[in-house]
Amino acid sequence: MDAASPALGETRAAALDRVASLLEKNGVEEPRRDARALLLAAGEMTAADLLLEPHARLSPCVQRRLDDFARRRAAREPVTRILGARGFWTQDLVVAPDVLDPRADTETLVALALDLLRERRNDALTILDLGVGSGAITCALLSELPQARAVGVDLSGEACAAASVNIARCGIAARATILRGRWAQALETRFDLVVSNPPYVASGEIATLAPEVRLHDPSLALDGGADGLACYREIIADLPRILAPHALAVLEAGAGQAASIAALLEAAGLEIAEIREDFAGCERAVAARRRDRSRWEDREFRAR
Ligand SMILES: C[S@@+](CC[C@H](N)C(=O)[O-])C[C@H]1O[C@@H](n2cnc3c(N)ncnc32)[C@H](O)[C@@H]1O
Known part of the structure; x- marks a missing residue:
């Protein structure tokens, strides 16, 4: 279930790919949709932010939050429960x-x-x-x-x-x-x-x-x-x-x-x-x- 340890300062696009691949490996039905929802919530960003600036880098705090969300979703906790x-x-x-x-x-x-x-x-x-x-x-x-x-x-x-x-x-x-x-x-x-x-x-x-x-x-x-x-x-x-x-x-x-x-x-x-x-x-x-x-x-x- 472990996420490959992300390089610090990973870009939004790279984070999306990494989390989607982790979720897919753990049997999540719609891995990319869920990875996107978790990234948006972790980074407090809009869909437009992600589309317009996919190469912006995540801060360490957003990276930590995203990794926590990704680990929980990989353990099959629903996105709605993770986000509350x-x-x-x-x-x-x-x-x-x-x-x-x-x-x-x-x-x-x-x-x-x-x-x-x-x-x-x-x-x-x-x-x-x-x-x-x-x-x-x-x-x-x-x-x-x-x-x-x-x-x-x-x-x-x-x-x-x-x-x-x-x-x-x-x-x-x-x-x-x-x-x-x-x-x-x-x-x-x-x-x-x-x-x-x-x-x-x-x-x-x-x-x-x-x-x-x-x-x-x-x-x-x-x-x-x-x-x-x-x-x-x-x-x-x-x-x-x-x-x-x-x-x-x-x-x-x-x-x-x-x-x-x-x-x-x-x-x-x-x-x-x-x-x-x-x-x-x-x-x-x-x-x-x-x-x-x-x-x-x-x-x-x-x-x-
Ligand atoms: C399927 S959930 C529906 C919850 C909510 N109405 C919804 O649609 O999201 C069923 C609910 O019935 C409650 N419940 C189960 N047995 C019950 C009982 N004997 N008397 C009252 N509520 C009960 C459960 O605690 C649960 O909240």
Whole structure:
């Protein structure tokens, strides 16, 4: 895993080549992309700096920082964890140790929820985010729904702390409450939108995951029990109790799980509103509604 010891005052271009080759040797999937991200962060430089002045030399301090980053990435620590930050939806979130590093896949859930709520965007909606993790989903939804309020629940103290930090950074702390607990167990109110990206990896598959995931994401955020669906069963059992009239539930699905999740939702008395694919063509988010009379029907009914 050792980087060839760099000559002091290595140029930016030479550093990029050296780190990319080190990462490639250690099995990193996109070595040059990651080497570039680490170099930019270590040197506090922009992409333009690197392109316009590739032969500028690194200071000893930047060189040391880059070597530390390169060593960690070669040991398969994700770039987002090394840098402690990740872009999600429109925000920059802090990525904390022992908390799931939010993934772009989860933006599919956010987009689906927002699309299905497009006529209620300015309503004072109440949202429940089960397994809030870093707060990624809550931060994205509250940034788009200006009158909404959210409760985020997580069993992990580290996740609750990270979600509180991100919610404060996103300027939505006045509209979000973070609670430590087991799914919706302790909640007695109903919500207009329940979202969740629960752990969904089958226990037996965790050992086969890439080191970036297996060694760095907490098992509490990954382990979905024998068939990967254990957390969905627990969450869905509570939905009839916690969904308000006309409410919506949107759940993220692991690869190949959407049909089973839809069946669990239907068995709980909900109606499937949409199953949406992510950019890779994988069915990634399942939305279901309470089977209420439509709001239009309610208005008709009241007018009689
Ligand atoms: C896959 S992560 C999702 C995190 C975040 N919502 C996201 O999308 O990035 C699942 C989260 O569920 C939490 N969790 C696992 N079991 C739980 C339980 N029984 N009750 C509440 N949260 C739980 C984990 O700690 C983890 O933060």
